[in-house]
Amino acid sequence: xxxxxxxxxxxxxxxxxxxxxxxxxxxxxxxxxxxxxxxxxxxxxxxxxxxxxxxxxxxxxxxxxxxxxxxxxxxxxxxxxxxxxxxxxxxxxxxxxxxxxxxxxxxxxxxxxxxxxxxxxxxxxxxxxxxxxxxxxxxxxxxxxxxxxxxxxxxxxxxxxxxxxxxxxxxxxxxxxxxxxxxxxxxxxxxxxxxxxxxxxxxxxxxxxxxxxxxxxxxxxxxxxxxxxxxxxxxxxxxxxxxxxxxxxxxxxxxxxxxxxxxxxxxxxxxxxxxxxxxxxxxxxxxxxxxxxxxxxxxxxxxxxxxxxxxxxxxxxxxxxxxxxxxxxxxxxxxxxxxxxxxxxxxxxxxxxxxxxxxxxxxxxxx
Amino acid sequence: xxxxxxxxxxxxxxxxxxxxxxxxxxxxxxxxxxxxxxxxxxxxxxxxxxxxxxxxxxxxxxxxxxxxxxxxxxxxxxxxxxxxxxxxxxxxxxxxxxxxxxxxxxxxxxxxxxxxxxxxxxxxxxxxxxxxxxxxxxxxxxxxxxxxxxxxxxxxxxxxxxxxxxxxxxxxxxxxxxxxxxxxxxxxxxxxxxxxxxxxxxxxxxxxxxxxxxxxxxxxxxxxxxxxxxxxxxxxxxxxxxxxxxxxxxxxxxxxxxxxxxxxxxxxxxxxxxxxxxxxxxxxxxxxxxxxxxxxxxxxxxxxxxxxxxxxxxxxxxxxxxxxxxxxxxxxxxxxxxxxxxxxxxxxxxxxxxxxxxxxxxxxxxxxxxxxxxxxxxxxxxxxxxxxxxxxxxxxxxxxxxxxxxxxxxxxxxxxxxxxxxxxxxxxxxxxxxxxxxxxxxxxxxxxxxxxxxxxxxxxxxxxxxxxxxxxxxxxxxxxxxxxxxxxxxxxxxxxxxxxxxxxxxxxxxxxxxxxxxxxxxxxxxxx
Numbered sequence: 001x002x003x004x005x006x007x008x009x010x011x012x013x014x015x016x017x018x019x020x021x022x023x024x025x026x027x028x029x030x031x032x033x034x035x036x037x038x039x040x041x042x043x044x045x046x047x048x049x050x051x052x053x054x055x056x057x058x059x060x061x062x063x064x065x066x067x068x069x070x071x072x073x074x075x076x077x078x079x080x081x082x083x084x085x086x087x088x089x090x091x092x093x094x095x096x097x098x099x100x101x102x103x104x105x106x107x108x109x110x111x112x113x114x115x116x117x118x119x120x121x122x123x124x125x126x127x128x129x130x131x132x133x134x135x136x137x138x139x140x141x142x143x144x145x146x147x148x149x150x151x152x153x154x155x156x157x158x159x160x161x162x163x164x165x166x167x168x169x170x171x172x173x174x175x176x177x178x179x180x181x182x183x184x185x186x187x188x189x190x191x192x193x194x195x196x197x198x199x200x201x202x203x204x205x206x207x208x209x210x211x212x213x214x215x216x217x218x219x220x221x222x223x224x225x226x227x228x229x230x231x232x233x234x235x236x237x238x239x240x241x242x243x244x245x246x247x248x249x250x251x252x253x254x255x256x257x258x259x260x261x262x263x264x265x266x267x268x269x270x271x272x273x274x275x276x277x278x279x280x281x282x283x284x285x286x287x288x289x290x291x292x293x294x295x296x297x298x299x300x301x302x303x304x305x306x307x308x309x310x311x312x313x314x315x316x317x318x319x320x321x322x323x324x325x326x327x328x329x330x331x332x333x334x335x336x337x338x339x340x341x342x343x344x345x346x347x348x349x350x351x352x353x354x355x356x357x358x359x360x361x362x363x364x365x366x367x
Numbered sequence: 368x369x370x371x372x373x374x375x376x377x378x379x380x381x382x383x384x385x386x387x388x389x390x391x392x393x394x395x396x397x398x399x400x401x402x403x404x405x406x407x408x409x410x411x412x413x414x415x416x417x418x419x420x421x422x423x424x425x426x427x428x429x430x431x432x433x434x435x436x437x438x439x440x441x442x443x444x445x446x447x448x449x450x451x452x453x454x455x456x457x458x459x460x461x462x463x464x465x466x467x468x469x470x471x472x473x474x475x476x477x478x479x480x481x482x483x484x485x486x487x488x489x490x491x492x493x494x495x496x497x498x499x500x501x502x503x504x505x506x507x508x509x510x511x512x513x514x515x516x517x518x519x520x521x522x523x524x525x526x527x528x529x530x531x532x533x534x535x536x537x538x539x540x541x542x543x544x545x546x547x548x549x550x551x552x553x554x555x556x557x558x559x560x561x562x563x564x565x566x567x568x569x570x571x572x573x574x575x576x577x578x579x580x581x582x583x584x585x586x587x588x589x590x591x592x593x594x595x596x597x598x599x600x601x602x603x604x605x606x607x608x609x610x611x612x613x614x615x616x617x618x619x620x621x622x623x624x625x626x627x628x629x630x631x632x633x634x635x636x637x638x639x640x641x642x643x644x645x646x647x648x649x650x651x652x653x654x655x656x657x658x659x660x661x662x663x664x665x666x667x668x669x670x671x672x673x674x675x676x677x678x679x680x681x682x683x684x685x686x687x688x689x690x691x692x693x694x695x696x697x698x699x700x701x702x703x704x705x706x707x708x709x710x711x712x713x714x715x716x717x718x719x720x721x722x723x724x725x726x727x728x729x730x731x732x733x734x735x736x737x738x739x740x741x742x743x744x745x746x747x748x749x750x751x752x753x754x755x756x757x758x759x760x761x762x763x764x765x766x767x768x769x770x771x772x773x774x775x776x777x778x779x780x781x782x783x784x785x786x787x788x789x790x791x792x793x794x795x796x797x798x799x800x801x802x803x804x805x806x807x808x809x810x811x812x813x814x815x816x817x818x819x820x821x822x823x824x825x826x827x828x829x830x831x832x833x834x835x836x837x838x839x840x841x842x843x844x845x846x847x848x849x850x851x852x853x854x855x856x857x858x859x860x861x862x863x864x865x866x867x868x869x870x871x872x873x874x875x876x877x878x879x880x881x882x883x884x885x886x887x888x889x890x891x892x893x894x895x
Contacts, residue, residue: 034848
């Protein structure tokens with residue numbers, strides 16, 4: 001009995017380590033990348049990545065019709081690992097091939113890890129201003145700011161985790177989501193039509209739903225109708241929150257509430273001294289972007305010059321010059337926190353060594 | 368005997384080069400060689416006036432000469448003698464709807480002058496402004512034609528107002544100067560402005576004195592560019608490559624022709640190499656900086672690869688096939704390059720993110736050579752499939768060819784993988800992520816995956832020799848998608864090489880390769 005299971009396991013191992021699985025994985029990967037690229041015309045890059053590449057299955061009308069990027073990546077990864085175990089020989093002849101494939105493994109694993117743990121956000125700073133947080137481009141958070149004496153406590157929840165009809169306890173408040181629109185615009189309404197039932201900003205606006213804009217640089221503005229109670233059950237009324245409303249609104253006089261791009265806070269601050277935007281003479285082709293910033297960390301103040309292809313790496317966060325706004329007075333920095341950023345560099349080195357090794361051997365054999 | 372004829376042929380090749388180098392327009396007894404060399408500041412860089420003339424005429428007229436008038440005399444007429452220039456039929460109008468808009472009779476195309484368009488210009492501007500609000504990929508042929516004509520008119524008007532302000536009204540000098548500065552297409556030393564009264568007044572000696580005083584020094588990038596312009600090295604190479612292909616075909620019948628094949632190929636390859644080197648010196652950049660130069664370089668890479676591998680091959684027939692198809696690719700890519708050059712300055716300044724010679728010389732060059740190798744393998748695959756149809760015994764004797772193709776695929780795969788990873792590292796340094804599933808990145812990944820599929824399917828025994836060749840043909844389509852196809856999707860950070868025409872050609876190329884793959888799959892009993 002045991003031996004039969006053993007034999008089956010051995011069989012499965014050999015199959016998983018085999019070239020045929022590799023070919024299947026590569027072909028599936030090819031089809032997925034091709035379709036995923038073409039579909040970017042409809043979906044935009046951000047949603048294509050979600051649907052095709054950072055998913056286990058690609059769904060079509062609710063049916064899983066094709067393995068997603070993560071399934072195929074896992075298949076190829078397992079195949080690579082098993083093939084390494086099965087075929088590895090410590091010989092000069094195989095060394096090049098072995099290095100080439102290990103570099104791919106490093107790349108795959110590094111890519112998978114950074115897919116899960118890397119965090120992208122933007123820091124939008126006006127010249128002379130200081131920021132100690134960055135904001136997400138796609139994610140929205142609901143926050144309650146509760147000030148007691150000198151300290152303000154921030155309670156936040158990511159809207160990805162909130163459904164309509166959820167009740168969430170946030171500090172002194174309990175918030176019940178009555179309705180949620182993922183993209184909406186607010187329109188000022190005149191006196192006669194004023195919502196009598198709403199409190200705060202909700203009295204002055206009507207909310208119109210808009211289709212979710214999937215273009216890569218589009219920003220969708222969420223709007224929520226919420227009913228708020230205190231912890232002991234007192235009804236404070238119905239409120240409208242939206243990322244259109246720039247300032248937090250008071251709920252009773254207990255706390256303020258806001259819906260805003262998800263913020264990431266840092267234990268240091270960044271001050272933009274100067275943003276530079278140069279063009280090739282007589283044209284509008286940009287030739288140079290840069291931001292001169294000062295990072296203030298405790299008592300240490302360090303100046304940095306961030307420009308194209310030369311990011312600033314500070315405490316595990318990398319700052320890239322991404323864009324600019326408002327007649328060159330606002331710099332938009334892209335922040336990426338990726339603990340395995342070095343993996344492609346390492347993989348490239350290993351791949352290079354492996355390729356050269358293999359080429360030299362082949363050349364010898366040809367001669 | 369044949370040795371002497373061969374030397375004579377080499378003399379002919381050199382003679383043609385010398386003839387091209389000295390090909391300066393001779394109109395009116397003006398020293399056009401000096402006029403061409405006058406440095407001007409346009410498109411963000413200093414360039415010879417000749418480049419402005421050629422690119423402008425190419426943009427407006429679609430050719431580098433107007434009838435028998437060369438570009439430089441044409442530009443001089445436009446800038447200094449607007450009344451004459453307004454009557455020159457240099458605008459080419461294609462679309463029938465545009466013809467009726469301009470009150471032209473129905474015909475496939477018209478060559479019309481500024482004077483002919485002027486009464487309708489206001490209407491044209493209004494339409495063009497409307498159409499510009501339509502997103503680029505959604506514009507139809509008429510909208511494109513209107514916008515194109517409006518762009519051409521704007522360029523023409525700016526050129527007319529570069530050296531003098533073309534207006535009947537009397538303006539205060541400082542207002543006139545400011546207005547001219549805004550309209551001028553390029554800036555140039557004020558001493559050059561004096562040609563305006565001299566040229567229409569037929570005072571050629573004054574024009575010559577100004578040109579000779581203002582021309583760039585003999586050893587300068589500007590002069591090098593002016594010489595490169597008239598030498599047309601890539602055009603010469605294109606013609607010689609075409610001729611060698613004919614020679615290769617004809618040499619099956621006329622054996623003696625084969626003596627001329629290698630010298631001509633090497634000569635043309637040398638011209639192309641020198642052309643690329645000159646561009647590198649002028650730009651102070653690695654060889655590939657835009658879509659145009661990538662087309663020239665891919666062809667160059669294919670031929671370089673063939674010249675490197677060819678001598679190692681035992682079979683003479685395969686050697687000829689390798690040479691023929693590498694020439695064929697080079698010929699096609701040079702034609703593509705020519706069509707890309709119509710879009711504007713081929714030595715244009717680079718966007719900020721591309722301003723790094725390190726990544727341009729590693730990632731871009733390696734990627735482009737990867738395309739070269741995959742294309743060469745693909746064309747050899749096509750050759751295999753077609754030969755197999757004509758000669759049913761070919762399959763049995765082609766193992767040498769298949770082995771060669773596999774080696775080329777391996778080279779292509781190696782280059783594409785290393786190039787793609789380097790590209791990821793560049794992306795990590797400029798945009799903060801190694802991989803963003805941007806279309807151009809995906810295109811590169813598709814090339815890598817396709818190469819890996821060919822090699823692993825062969826190793827797994829799922830395909831044999833014919834399978835390798837059929838899949839190699841597919842590599843052509845994959846490279847074309849990665850190189851041009853993704854640019855036409857018009858999305859992503861890499862979309863700076865945008866083009867909206869030529870979609871039909873690209874689809875035709877996909878279909879052709881699909882058809883060839885289908886032919887390769889036909890079982891033996893369908894063969895002759």
